[in-house]
Amino acid sequence: MCIEEVCGPAALQRMGSGASTVIDLDHGDGAATEAESRKLPSSQYKGVVPQPNGRWGAQIYERHTRVWLGTFADEASAARAYDAAAQRFRGRDAVTNFRPLSESDPSDAAELRFLHSRSKAEVVDMLRKHTYLDELHQSKRAFSAATTSSGAASPSLGSGSPHELTGVAREHLFDKAVTPSDVGKLNRLVIPKQYAERHFPLETSGTGALNGMLINFVDNSGKTWRFRYSYWNSSQSYVLTKGWSRFVKEKCLKAGDVVEFYRSAGPDKRLFIDRKQRLVAAARHVVRLFGVNLVAEHHVSINGKRSRDVEVVTATPQLFKKQQVARNLNNLRAT
DNA sequence: ACATGTGTTGAT
């Protein structure tokens, strides 16, 4: 539901807001005036709060805690920031100040893809830095370049490429055939040193140690995955740790499967990951064994709903921890 | 000094 339709800015009155209460209690002539002059005007927009300097803050709540979306010069800007966050955080259920994005409108669909192929923390970060529109436009440019040009922009991508799902041209970085320990109980993926140092360089701290960090990847369905990436001195290895086991589980990764890594070829250097498609013959084997399409059936049974609720799959206690971390933007880089 | 964002509370 769109608030604007019910009680939009034009329909709302900016009266009351407690000022009359102050006057009722006024016995002299100074106190009420002082209180009234201190009082900040409340906003007509959801998720928008006044700031002492006349600017406007935007905030959204998730699991009992506030996520600050930044400050803006005017209410409407703050309200638009709230709307973007609400649609990223709450999907179709989001209540927005202005007309919500619609899957049917092509331009809206592009923004929805843009929103949902980024983590919540990234969206919040863009809103706080006021770079959301810039990045959205860049993303749309990259998309049209990837889909209208069959030539120089993306020579390796023919039509029918699975990468079309995310609409972004990519350059292949490397593949890794996962080992038994990569998909076992160690909950980590070893990135071959050669590839790690070439493509995922780690910052070195003051003491010379390599700083771990959180990295976002997008898979072929547009889902965002966040892994901790660090260097283990004990084994002299670069590894993906936190978040990796969930990827293994959801992708049904088995030893010997190949995981491919890509980087966006466009202006935004985003990272992509997915399991290389298994041979069709293998899929037929599964179907013959069980008489159903196991992949689709599994998907439905986990979600308990339909495809739009893919994120529900990850709504586990573990994810809640991850998102608590993600909420704190100062922790975008792990310690 | 001033802007930004958080701690906290009470309401819905």
Added chain:
DNA sequence: TCAACACATGTG
């Protein structure tokens, strides 16, 4: 979940 309010913290 939400915004109001006070004020601590960040920033130039």
